[in-house]
Amino acid sequence: MASSFRRSINPEAVSGLALISPTFLYALVLLAAPIAAVILLSFWTQDYLELHRTFTLANYVKAWTEPVYQALMIRSVKISLLVTAFTVLIGFPIAYYIAFIVPPRRKPIWLFLITIPFWTSYLVRIFLWKVILGYNGVINGSLIGIGLIEEPLKFILYNQGAVVLTLCHAWLPFAILPIYVALDKIDRSLLEAAEDLGDSPFRRFIRITLPLAMPGIMAATIIVFIPTIGDYVTPRLVGGPNGLMIANMIEVQFKKANNAPLGAALALSAMFIVTVISLIFLWANRKYLRANQ
Amino acid sequence: MSETVNPTLPIIRTVAVDKSFGSVEALRSVSLEIEQGKFFTLVGPSGCGKTTLLRVMAGFEQPTRGQVFIDGKSMEGVPANKRPTNMVFQSYAVFPHMNVGENIAYGLRSKKTPADRIATLVAEALEMVGLAGYQNRPSHALSGGQRQRVALARALVLKPKVLLLDEPLSALDKKLREQMQSELRNLQRNVGITFVLVTHDQEEALTMSDQIAVIFGGEIAQVASPEILYRRPNSREVADFVGVMNFLNVSVLSEHGTRRRVEVEGLGIVEIEEDQAPRGLVGDIVAGVRPEQFTILFEDRASADRCCSGTVTEIQYFGDMTYYAAKLEGCDKTVTISMRNTAGRRTLGPGDKADIGWRSESVLILS
Numbered sequence: 001m002a003s004s005f006r007r008s009i010n011p012e013a014v015s016g017l018a019l020i021s022p023t024f025l026y027a028l029v030l031l032a033a034p035i036a037a038v039i040l041l042s043f044w045t046q047d048y049l050e051l052h053r054t055f056t057l058a059n060y061v062k063a064w065t066e067p068v069y070q071a072l073m074i075r076s077v078k079i080s081l082l083v084t085a086f087t088v089l090i091g092f093p094i095a096y097y098i099a100f101i102v103p104p105r106r107k108p109i110w111l112f113l114i115t116i117p118f119w120t121s122y123l124v125r126i127f128l129w130k131v132i133l134g135y136n137g138v139i140n141g142s143l144i145g146i147g148l149i150e151e152p153l154k155f156i157l158y159n160q161g162a163v164v165l166t167l168c169h170a171w172l173p174f175a176i177l178p179i180y181v182a183l184d185k186i187d188r189s190l191l192e193a194a195e196d197l198g199d200s201p202f203r204r205f206i207r208i209t210l211p212l213a214m215p216g217i218m219a220a221t222i223i224v225f226i227p228t229i230g231d232y233v234t235p236r237l238v239g240g241p242n243g244l245m246i247a248n249m250i251e252v253q254f255k256k257a258n259n260a261p262l263g264a265a266l267a268l269s270a271m272f273i274v275t276v277i278s279l280i281f282l283w284a285n286r287k288y289l290r291a292n293q
Numbered sequence: 294m295s296e297t298v299n300p301t302l303p304i305i306r307t308v309a310v311d312k313s314f315g316s317v318e319a320l321r322s323v324s325l326e327i328e329q330g331k332f333f334t335l336v337g338p339s340g341c342g343k344t345t346l347l348r349v350m351a352g353f354e355q356p357t358r359g360q361v362f363i364d365g366k367s368m369e370g371v372p373a374n375k376r377p378t379n380m381v382f383q384s385y386a387v388f389p390h391m392n393v394g395e396n397i398a399y400g401l402r403s404k405k406t407p408a409d410r411i412a413t414l415v416a417e418a419l420e421m422v423g424l425a426g427y428q429n430r431p432s433h434a435l436s437g438g439q440r441q442r443v444a445l446a447r448a449l450v451l452k453p454k455v456l457l458l459d460e461p462l463s464a465l466d467k468k469l470r471e472q473m474q475s476e477l478r479n480l481q482r483n484v485g486i487t488f489v490l491v492t493h494d495q496e497e498a499l500t501m502s503d504q505i506a507v508i509f510g511g512e513i514a515q516v517a518s519p520e521i522l523y524r525r526p527n528s529r530e531v532a533d534f535v536g537v538m539n540f541l542n543v544s545v546l547s548e549h550g551t552r553r554r555v556e557v558e559g560l561g562i563v564e565i566e567e568d569q570a571p572r573g574l575v576g577d578i579v580a581g582v583r584p585e586q587f588t589i590l591f592e593d594r595a596s597a598d599r600c601c602s603g604t605v606t607e608i609q610y611f612g613d614m615t616y617y618a619a620k621l622e623g624c625d626k627t628v629t630i631s632m633r634n635t636a637g638r639r640t641l642g643p644g645d646k647a648d649i650g651w652r653s654e655s656v657l658i659l660s
Contacts (some may be wrong), residue, residue, distance in 0.1 A: 187386065189383075189384050189386040190386050190389075192353055192373070192380075192382070192386070193386035193447075194388075194399070195353075195372070195373045196351060196353075196373050196378075196379055196380045197374075197379065197400035197403055197447065197448075197451065198374050198400050198403035198404055198451070199374055199403050200374060207399075208388065211390045212389070212390060
C-alpha cells in the first residue's frame with residue numbers, strides 16, 4: 001500500500017510542495033482564515049454585547065441602501081480613481097524619461113532617487129503634507145510672506161483635494177516602476193522599424209510604444225487603485241469631515257460603533273466593488289489591445 | 294516610388310562621410326557609389342563600421358561630416374521616415390503585438406493606403422516571400438526563418454528605392470541560411486530593387502553580391518565584384534579577410550617595364566605581370582597564393598607549368614574537399630592546399646611526400 005502510494009506521487013511535486021508549504025501555511029493562517037472569519041461575521045448580527053449567529057443579509061441591505069454608506073462608497077471610488085489617473089498620467093512621462101532619455105549608466109541612480117520617499121514612514125509623509133498645507137503651514141506662510149494673501153487659505157487642507165494630493169505623492173513611485181519596466185523592455189529596433197516604415201515620432205508612440213507599455217500601465221493602475229480605495233490613515237489625517245472614506249467607516253463599525261458584522265459587510269462590499277472595477281480595467285485593456293492590432 | 298528612379302545616377306552616393314561617437318571614429322571619409330538595381334554588400338570584421346554606414350544611409354545616424362545622396366537627392370536633415378529606403382533589422386523587429394498581416398500592412402497604413410488595396414498588397418508580399426496565407430498568424434508563433442521573411446515582406450511591400458539589410462541571416466542555422474541566401478538573391482533579381490546588405494561573413498558576400506565593399510576600421514579597403522575581390526585583392530588585409538591565402542616571403546630581383554622578376558620563398562623565381570602586383574613592388578611586400586591554386590600532382594607532373602615538393606603535415610577532410618597543410622621543401626613554410634575529391638582520387642596522409650603544381654599567374658604580390 002505504502003509503496004504504491006509513494007510511486008503515485010511525483011518526487012518533483014513533493015519537493016515543490018515542501019518548498020511552498022511554509023508560505024502556504026502562513027497565507028492560510030494570516031490571510032485565508034481572517035477573510036473566512038470576516039465573511040462569516042458579515043452574515044451575523046451584533047446586538048449590544050451579544051453576537052447572534054443566525055444567517056441574515058440585513059448587514060448587506062444596510063450597507064447598500066443607507067445613504068451615508070452609499071455616499072462614502074462613491075466618494076472612495078471617486079478619490080481612488082482620481083489618484084489612479086493622476087499617478088499614471090504623471091508617472092508615465094517620468095518612466096518614459098528614465099527608460100528612453102536617461103543614459104543607461106545613470107538609470108540605477110534615477111530608480112534609487114525614486115525610492116527615496118520610502119525611507120520615511122508613510123505616517124511621517126502624511127504629517128509632512130499637514131505641515132505643508134496647514135493653517136500655519138509652509139504654503140500659507142510663504143504666500144503671506146510675499147504678500148499675495150492676508151489671511152491663511154483654509155481650503156487647501158482637510159478636504160478631498162488634500163486626500164488626493166497626499167495619496168498621489170505616496171503612490172507615484174508604485175506607478176512609475178511598473179511603467180518604467182514595461183517601457184525599458186521595449187526592443188529599440190521595434191521603434192526604429194516603425195520610423196523606418198514611415199511613422200512620425202507621434203504615430204510611432206501611439207502604434208508601438210503605448211500598446212507595448214500597456215502591461216506596465218495596467219499593473220500601475222491596479223497597484224495604485226486597489227490599496228488607495230481602502231486607505232484610512234490619509235483621509236483621517238488630511239481629509240477633514242468631507243474627506244473621509246469607506247475604510248474610516250469600517251474602522252468605526254469595528255471599534256466605536258461595536259457593530260463588527262456591519263463593518264464586515266461594508267468591507268466585503270468594498271472588496272466586491274474593487275474586484276468589479278479591476279475586472280473592467282482588464283477588460284478595457286484587452287479591448288484596447290485588440291482594437292490596436 | 295521606385296518607378297521614378299533615374300537609371301544613370303548611382304542610387305546611393307556617400308561623399309566623404311565621417312561618423313564619430315564621442316571619441317570613437319566609426320567611419321572615416323567613406324565615399325561610395327552604389328549602382329541602381331545591384332546587390333551591394335558591405336563586408337568587414339565586427340566593429341568595422343559597416344552597420345554604422347548602413348544606419349547612416351537609413352537615417353538612424355547623422356554623419357558627423359560628409360553627405361549622403363539617395364537617388365540624386367541630398368539626405369541631409371531628412372529623417373528615416375521620409376527616406377526612400379527600408380530596412381530589414383538584424384533582430385527582424387517583427388512587432389510582437391500584431392499578427393503577420395498587420396506587420397506587413399504597417400507601412401502601408403502609415404501612408405494611408407486604402408484598406409482593400411492593403412489587403413491585396415499584403416497578400417502579394419506574403420506570396421513573394423513564400424508565406425502565402427499567413428496573414429492571421431500571430432507573430433510569436435513564427436520561426437526564425439519566418440520572422441525574417443515577414444521583415445522582408447514588410448519592407449518590400451513599400452517598394453523602396455533601396456532595401457537595407459543588417460546581417461539578416463546571422464541568426465539562422467547553416468542550412469536555412471544557405472537557402473535564404475539564394476532566395477534573397479533571386480528576390481533581388483525579380484523585384485529589381487537595389488539591395489544593400491551588411492554581413493561579416495565573406496563567403497556570404499561572395500555568393501550573393503554584384504559588388505562588394507570591404508571595410509576595415511571605418512575605411513573602405515576595396516570595392517569590387519566578387520570575382521575581382523577574390524582573385525585580385527588589393528591589399529594583404531583584404532586577401533586575408535576574403536577566403537584563405539598562403540603568404541610567402543618575397544624579394545624583388547629585377548624590374549624592367551612590365552617584366553618583373555621576384556624570388557618567392559619555397560617556390561623560386563617567378564615572373565609577374567603588372568596586375569599581379571596591384572600596389573607595385575615597393576615597401577613591405579609579401580607573395581600570396583590561394584589554396585586552390587596549388588595542386589597536388591598525383592600522377593602526371595606535366596599538367597602544371599611549375600612544380601615544387603613538400604611533405605603533408607596535416608589533413609582536413611570536408612567531404613567534397615580535402616585541405617592539406619604541406620611543408621615546402623627548402624624552406625620552413627607550411628602552405629594550405631585545397632583539393633576537390635573527384636572520382637577515383639585518393640587522399641594523402643600526414644608524412645606523405647607530394648609534388649605540388651602551381652602557375653606563375655597564381656602568385657599575387659601584396660603589401
